[in-house]
Amino acid sequence: MSDHAVDSVAARADQMKRAARELGFDACGIARAEAPDPEDRLGAWLERGYHADMAWMARTRAARQDPQLLLPGAKSVIVVARNYHHPRPEQPPGSGKVAAYAWGRDYHKVLRRPLRALAATVEGFEPGARTYCRIDSGPVLERAWAARAGVGWIGRNSLVLRRDLGSWFFLGVILTTVELAPDRPVEDCCGSCRACIDACPTRAIVAPGVVDSRLCISYHTIENRGEIPEALHAAFRDWVFGCDICQEVCPWNRFAKTTDEAAFHPRPGVAHPALAELAEQDEDAFNARFAGTPVRRAKHGGMLRNARIALGNAKR
Ligand code: B12
Known part of the structure; x- marks a missing residue:
């Protein structure tokens, strides 16, 4: 060259x-x-x-x-x-949690x-x-x-x-198809920290960097179209769509800055939907509340299922 x-x-x-x-x-x-x-x-x-x-x-x-x-x-x-x-x-009492990306x-x-x-x-x-x-x-x-x-x-x-x-x-x-000068990988800065592995309530991080979706709250609340195994219900706490626990405990996330993309700022009623309302919501209300957000991926039936699990956990 x-x-x-x-x-x-x-x-x-x-x-x-x-x-x-x-x-x-x-x-x-x-x-x-x-x-x-x-x-x-x-x-x-x-x-x-x-x-x-x-x-x-x-x-x-x-x-x-x-x-x-x-x-x-x-x-x-x-x-x-x-x-x-x-x-x-701030999370209102009686509400569930939606993952921040949504x-x-x-x-x-x-x-x-x-x-x-x-x-x-x-x-x-x-x-x-x-x-x-x-x-x-x-x-x-x-x-x-x-x-x-x-x-x-x-x-x-x-x-x-x-x-x-x-x-x-x-x-x-x-x-x-265009050739561009490549960059080099950056250093792994996790060190000896295992905060995410220890904090996951379902033990879904089965080895460093490896997630077993069958145990992951995010998988079940977003992608699973069937029943969620009962043995996992209690560990889901109040999560109704996705899960951020392995990110919330990460020390590197202390350095995060608020995004300048206004489209990603929380829409009213999305971050913490009231559980009792969500568990009864009909399809039209679900579609209207979550229109245009990633939450639609769980579908109406999936969100009802998730809300009922979180409601059950609130009563434990
Ligand atoms: C399937 C999927 C899921 C599944 C499975 C998750 C998983 N860990 O694989 C579920 C539904 C559980 C999920 C959850 C979430 N997801 Co997701 N998901 C994906 C998707 C579509 C594919 C991921 C995949 O290929 N998994 C299979 C495994 C084998 O691949 P992998 O984990 O990427 O690992 C590869 C490399 O990382 C590498 N690798 C692993 N370890 C190491 C170590 C070294 C040293 C090296 C060099 C390489 C290496 O090996 C693997 C094969 O090459 C991607 C989008 C995409 N097309 O890539 C988004 C994506 C990974 N998800 C994303 C997000 C935001 C999430 C959630 C945070 C959402 C939420 N809040 O609920 C959670 C996080 C849960 C978690 N800890 O992973 C983002 C992640 C952004 C980021 N900063 O990393 C992505 C990239 C989507 C996007 N475009 O932004 N997700």
């Missing part, structure tokens, strides 16, 4: 990072589009059944591990992070446009350049890419962490 080519891959990478900042992203890093998971951690996770009933995780295994299946000719992977942190509002407008919708605009920047570098963009909606190992791109390190709770933001951020990924 000539010096000029090296310069241009570095200059293009810098330009991408500037564009990402201008579009409101809090961090941006670049990785080579190599196999993201050579140790087959995803395979081991699936073989142990840690994906619970998320059959789509098993179905898309090959694509998650090979970027060439998603974008033939891919050379680089651009990873962005967007802070969604906002302090938890308090505002759905992040898929908020971040789609800026991610597309960032993709347009890289497409402008070369005639015929192609991109594949996803935010939590494609068969992409977003956290493995984020670690490779130096956007953060993978914490014991399995979340990507940064010294400046903690873990309260969404990830977005762009695969591209």
